[in-house]
Amino acid sequence: MEPHELIGELRAESGPSMVLLVLDGLADIPTAAAGYRTPLEAAATPNLDKIAPESAQGRLVPVAPGITPGSGPGHLGLFGYDPLKTIVGRGVIEALGVDLELAPSDLAARANYATLDESGVIIDRRAGRIPTEQNVELCERLKSIGPIEGVSITIRPGRSHRFVVVWRGADIAGPLTDSDPGKEGYPIREVQPVGDDPRNIKAARVVNTFWKAALEQLGDCRPANGVLLRGISQRPEITPFPERFGVRAAAIASYPMYRGLAHLVGMKKIPTGETPEDLFKTYADIKGDYDFAFIHVKAPDMAGEDGDFDAKVAAFEAVDRALPALLAESPAVLAITGDHATPVSYKSHGWQPVPVLVKAARAGCDGLERFTERTALHGSLGTIPSRDLMAILLASAGRLAKYGA
Amino acid sequence: MEPHELIGELRAESGPSMVLLVLDGLADIPTAAAGYRTPLEAAATPNLDKIAPESAQGRLVPVAPGITPGSGPGHLGLFGYDPLKTIVGRGVIEALGVDLELAPSDLAARANYATLDESGVIIDRRAGRIPTEQNVELCERLKSIGPIEGVSITIRPGRSHRFVVVWRGADIAGPLTDSDPGKEGYPIREVQPVGDDPRNIKAARVVNTFWKAALEQLGDCRPANGVLLRGISQRPEITPFPERFGVRAAAIASYPMYRGLAHLVGMKKIPTGETPEDLFKTYADIKGDYDFAFIHVKAPDMAGEDGDFDAKVAAFEAVDRALPALLAESPAVLAITGDHATPVSYKSHGWQPVPVLVKAARAGCDGLERFTERTALHGSLGTIPSRDLMAILLASAGRLAKYGA
Numbered sequence: 039m040e041p042h043e044l045i046g047e048l049r050a051e052s053g054p055s056m057v058l059l060v061l062d063g064l065a066d067i068p069t070a071a072a073g074y075r076t077p078l079e080a081a082a083t084p085n086l087d088k089i090a091p092e093s094a095q096g097r098l099v100p101v102a103p104g105i106t107p108g109s110g111p112g113h114l115g116l117f118g119y120d121p122l123k124t125i126v127g128r129g130v131i132e133a134l135g136v137d138l139e140l141a142p143s144d145l146a147a148r149a150n151y152a153t154l155d156e157s158g159v160i161i162d163r164r165a166g167r168i169p170t171e172q173n174v175e176l177c178e179r180l181k182s183i184g185p186i187e188g189v190s191i192t193i194r195p196g197r198s199h200r201f202v203v204v205w206r207g208a209d210i211a212g213p214l215t216d217s218d219p220g221k222e223g224y225p226i227r228e229v230q231p232v233g234d235d236p237r238n239i240k241a242a243r244v245v246n247t248f249w250k251a252a253l254e255q256l257g258d259c260r261p262a263n264g265v266l267l268r269g270i271s272q273r274p275e276i277t278p279f280p281e282r283f284g285v286r287a288a289a290i291a292s293y294p295m296y297r298g299l300a301h302l303v304g305m306k307k308i309p310t311g312e313t314p315e316d317l318f319k320t321y322a323d324i325k326g327d328y329d330f331a332f333i334h335v336k337a338p339d340m341a342g343e344d345g346d347f348d349a350k351v352a353a354f355e356a357v358d359r360a361l362p363a364l365l366a367e368s369p370a371v372l373a374i375t376g377d378h379a380t381p382v383s384y385k386s387h388g389w390q391p392v393p394v395l396v397k398a399a400r401a402g403c404d405g406l407e408r409f410t411e412r413t414a415l416h417g418s419l420g421t422i423p424s425r426d427l428m429a430i431l432l433a434s435a436g437r438l439a440k441y442g443a
Numbered sequence: 444m445e446p447h448e449l450i451g452e453l454r455a456e457s458g459p460s461m462v463l464l465v466l467d468g469l470a471d472i473p474t475a476a477a478g479y480r481t482p483l484e485a486a487a488t489p490n491l492d493k494i495a496p497e498s499a500q501g502r503l504v505p506v507a508p509g510i511t512p513g514s515g516p517g518h519l520g521l522f523g524y525d526p527l528k529t530i531v532g533r534g535v536i537e538a539l540g541v542d543l544e545l546a547p548s549d550l551a552a553r554a555n556y557a558t559l560d561e562s563g564v565i566i567d568r569r570a571g572r573i574p575t576e577q578n579v580e581l582c583e584r585l586k587s588i589g590p591i592e593g594v595s596i597t598i599r600p601g602r603s604h605r606f607v608v609v610w611r612g613a614d615i616a617g618p619l620t621d622s623d624p625g626k627e628g629y630p631i632r633e634v635q636p637v638g639d640d641p642r643n644i645k646a647a648r649v650v651n652t653f654w655k656a657a658l659e660q661l662g663d664c665r666p667a668n669g670v671l672l673r674g675i676s677q678r679p680e681i682t683p684f685p686e687r688f689g690v691r692a693a694a695i696a697s698y699p700m701y702r703g704l705a706h707l708v709g710m711k712k713i714p715t716g717e718t719p720e721d722l723f724k725t726y727a728d729i730k731g732d733y734d735f736a737f738i739h740v741k742a743p744d745m746a747g748e749d750g751d752f753d754a755k756v757a758a759f760e761a762v763d764r765a766l767p768a769l770l771a772e773s774p775a776v777l778a779i780t781g782d783h784a785t786p787v788s789y790k791s792h793g794w795q796p797v798p799v800l801v802k803a804a805r806a807g808c809d810g811l812e813r814f815t816e817r818t819a820l821h822g823s824l825g826t827i828p829s830r831d832l833m834a835i836l837l838a839s840a841g842r843l844a845k846y847g848a
Contacts, residue, residue: 041527048510399788400789402472405479418472419508420502420796422508429508429509430509438510442514442531442533
């Protein structure tokens with residue numbers, strides 16, 4: 039038996055309330071340039087400091103040592119799924135990011151406008167990064183492509199040259215290979231099924247018919263006279279989060295991708311605002327109807343991606359200022375962590391373990407003075423895979439029975 | 444190859460002596476109510492303090508993060524078996540707890556007296572928790588139920604409404620489903636085989652014949668006119684501990700369940716007393732005949748289950764006072780740990796990692812001043828699964844060869 043199968047057997051059907059507060063990109067690394075402090079260490083966090091001694095701390099490994107997770111694997115781990123087994127395709131992630139809801143059999147692709155020469159060879163895979171307004175106009179053209187073999191098509195523009203395509207039909211299945219050869223100097227590739235399932239074969243036929251129809255629509259639109267498709271996939275088949283952990287789960291997140299990821303695992307999306315105050319106010323409003331809330335704060339990750347140390351400090355300080363409102367709602371278990379590191383010095387995601395704090399009567403008091411990358415190293419939870427956090431939250435809520443007599 | 448398969452290849456046939464001293468329920472969590480100390484931190488342990496600096500420390504995870512182990516999984520992990528793969532059924536645990544020895548094909552069940560109404564519907568699954576004396580009398584009645592299809596039956600009363608049934612025959616096999624529907628308002632269920640093995644099918648038939656005969660015997664004994672059977676199982680098939688690790692292994696434990704668990708894996712049960720002095724004296728008496736001794740101290744777990752902080756402190760202090768007698772016998776390797784946490788604030792088992800101390804010339808000296816939950820976090824052994832401890836003990840005894848050239 040796998041440890042994670044145990045949880046299904048041991049979990050209660052209901053119990054005390056739990057909050058998973060995700061500060062996106064939380065973890066960082068000290069650098070000489072920043073005086074050997076991380077943004078979390080540099081931030082003034084009086085409210086976090088108050089709860090730190092009476093909480094347990096530890097560190098979460100999102101995927102595996104040295105592996106930098108995208109937002110999908112990062113969140114799936116926190117939601118208790120093994121990100122090496124539960125794969126969310128790139129097309130699905132993009133669809134969630136533009137707020138498209140996906141039915142189980144829907145096929146989604148990440149699409150680029152591209153430039154083709156007269157012979158159909160790709161000479162710019164990003165169509166000179168056309169402005170978003172032009173992208174929106176082109177997507178309107180593509181919407182005229184009607185159903186193909188009974189499969190309907192949804193087009194949604196993203197930023198610059200990027201857009202999303204979703205194919206919906208009862209008898210199609212992914213994944214398919216990319217039509218994007220990955221470099222200039224080659225023609226667009228026919229997509230291929232990966233198996234011999236007739237639904238997979240039909241899907242490939244439909245998608246190939248689609249992109250050829252798209253080229254006809256775009257004939258005179260150079261530099262955006264081509265379309266490249268990648269990550270053509272369906273949502274993963276999973277046991278929904280509420281069923282798996284015996285919780286009524288709400289997702290309080292303002293960014294589409296995170297709302298979408300939470301919805302993908304079966305959480306209920308709650309409309310909310312963007313600031314920590316907004317998010318915590320929403321929690322106060324809905325907490326009577328749910329016993330698990332995932333709250334997502336985007337700002338630390340954006341600051342990290344921008345390489346802006348001060349902005350990352352400010353993002354943590356904003357959360358800290360709002361924290362008393364969340365604490366006033368007295369969730370029985372409060373976990374604060376991140377989905378991955380976004381070191382300021384990287385300007386991108388990092389592979390480092392992510393500090394986690396768990397405040398709950400049953401979690402114990404580590405007596406640590408703050409909550410930072412370095413204090414977390416000394417916490418009683420140790421360094422564990424992100425996907426094990428849910429078991430600790432359920433146990434801290436007294437919602438997991440004993441294993442064996 | 445699994446790491447645990449390596450040990451069979453690398454282990455020596457004999458070597459220096461090892462002692463595994465298990466303080467049941469050792470680990471705890473600091474709480475505000477107890478001044479942010481654990482019982483182990485609060486206890487005066489001058490003798491432990493003396494050996495702490497010259498020992499290695501670390502923490503053991505009995506099953507997986509967040510998973511609270513019963514005594515079975517807790518001990519199997521310490522004995523080097525994966526408690527997610529080596530499953531000891533509830534019936535087997537109960538049989539061990541009343542000092543019954545089980546042959547490999549014996550089937551054991553945990554049984555309850557229950558109250559049935561006139562139509563056979565269960566109206567109290569615990570028969571009003573009848574006194575143990577009445578239980579003993581009723582069990583005498585049931586002993587009149589003779590062999591069924593050549594399968595002999597052993598009945599052993601437990602406390603209150605609980606008893607144990609063992610079926611012995613060459614051609615029966617478990618596991619079977621429960622006859623206990625798990626709630627009142629339903630009739631007793633026929634037990635079912637879980638596969639189509641003829642021995643499994645015969646076992647189900649015999650067990651169903653048994654409980655119907657038992658109802659006839661108990662006809663006029665209301666409120667104890669019913670019998671419910673749960674966890675009907677055989678002992679797991681395992682490589683015996685002495686063979687697996689190349690040791691002559693003795694179990695020095697006064698409580699039947701722990702003696703039984705050790706016997707189940709093939710250790711020799713040694714008669715002993717209940718106090719640490721008794722246990723350590725027994726070790727001194729038998730150490731010439733064995734090179735591995737499992738010594739089990741029950742008191743810390745009982746204090747934890749009672750929610751009695753001072754009693755848990757006193758249990759550790761009693762072990763500490765007796766410790767010089769054990770040290771005087773100079774085992775080459777001495778490990779001190781627990782099978783699981785029993786936090787005083789839980790009054791039940793907990794999921795937390797358990798501190799471990801290994802004193803051996805080859806284990807290294809961590810220089811830590813005490814042996815507690817918090818010092819163990821800083822030990823050189825790190826936080827590892829309980830089932831890895833045996834490899835460390837063998838290595839510390841110089842009894843494991845190098846892997847590969």
